Amino acid sequence: MNKPIVIMNFTGVYDYESFSHNPKFAxxxxxxxxxxxxxxxxxxxxxxxxxxENYPAEGIHFIDSGNYHYLTKFWTDKIHQPFSLIVFDHHPDMQPPLFKEMISCGSWVEDVIKTNPFLKKVIIIGPSEQLIKSVAPQYQNQVEFYSEQSLEQDTTWKKFSAEVISTPIYISVDKDVLNPQSAATNWDQGSFTLEELEQLLSIILKHEQTIGIDICGECPATLNIFEEEKEAQLDSAANKELLKFFLSTQSHAFQQAFKK
Known part of the structure; x- marks a missing residue:
């Protein structure tokens, strides 16, 4: 099966992002x-x-705003081999759920840990120190965190570069890990530039086999059409850059899918 590039359009925002207007995308x-x-x-x-159901976990999936980040659970539910989950996010997404019968954008990582027997390791990159401290104690040993602040230190970069992941990986990127000059999201944002994010991704991709990737963090429509156009252009540029970056590290099939 080919590895598709999938656009999951919830808010209509991708209609205004030119990167997505490729007839080969699903x-x-x-x-x-x-x-x-x-x-x-x-x-x-x-x-x-x-x-x-007819799309594999293998591929690149654009899943709209951070409000739908829980979709990473549904995509990784399709993986039936040992794997590790690498999450770039300004938030740990491990809050206690308000409604136990529902999955949410703020608690989905915990759901993956609890329900996926193939998951071996979780690494979350980019949250604030304060939010990491709010994670329930029972998960502190199950999830490895690299906070936004710690990655400003050379020793943390060296530790990150030496990280050993013994399984294939699935990567999830929420663009709220980026600064407001690099992307526009509907959540508070971190301080990474696109270049810094790609440097971190390069370290991982250089050594690890990637099963699939998803990207969220779009900014849903507002009542200000001029602001909407500006945000859509910014996010489209970020998505295009990330897509080209991932395609440059992936198979010929991925690269052909991106070419018109």
Whole structure:
């Protein structure tokens, strides 16, 4: 099976991002789905699993705003071999869920840990020290964190470069890890530049086998059309750069999918 580039369009924002207007990309229209924004209920989860059932975890998946970051769980549920999850995010996404019967954009990492028997390791890169401290104690030993602040130190970069991951990996990138000059999101953002993010990704991709990738962090529409156009152009440029970066490290099939 080919490794597709998938666009999951919930908010309509990709309509305004020129990078996505490639006829070889697989578009999945999710604008009609109910019970899926931020919190995903049972019916919403069932509908989402159905719309992605014919697509593999292998590939690059654009999953709209950070409100839908929980989709990483649904994509990684398709992996049936030991793997590690690498998450770039300004938030750990390990908050205690408000509704136990729902998966949310703020608690999905915990859900993956609890439910996926193939998951061997989780590494989260870019959250603030304060948010890391809020993670429940029972997960502190199961998840390795590289905070935004710690990566300013040479010793942490050396530790990160020497990181040993003994399984194939799935990478999830929330663009809120980037500074506001590099991307526009609907959550508070970190301080990484695109170049710094790609440096970190390069360290991982140089040594590890990548199963699949997803990217979120789009900025949904506002009432200010001029601001919307500016944000869409900024995010489109960031997505295009990340896509080219990932394609340069991946197979010929990926590269052909990106060419018109």
């Amino acid at each position: 578009w999945i229209d999710c604008t009609h789905l109910q019970g899926v924004e931020c919190y995903c209920d049972k019916d919403g989860a069932s509908a989402l699993k159905k719309v992605i």
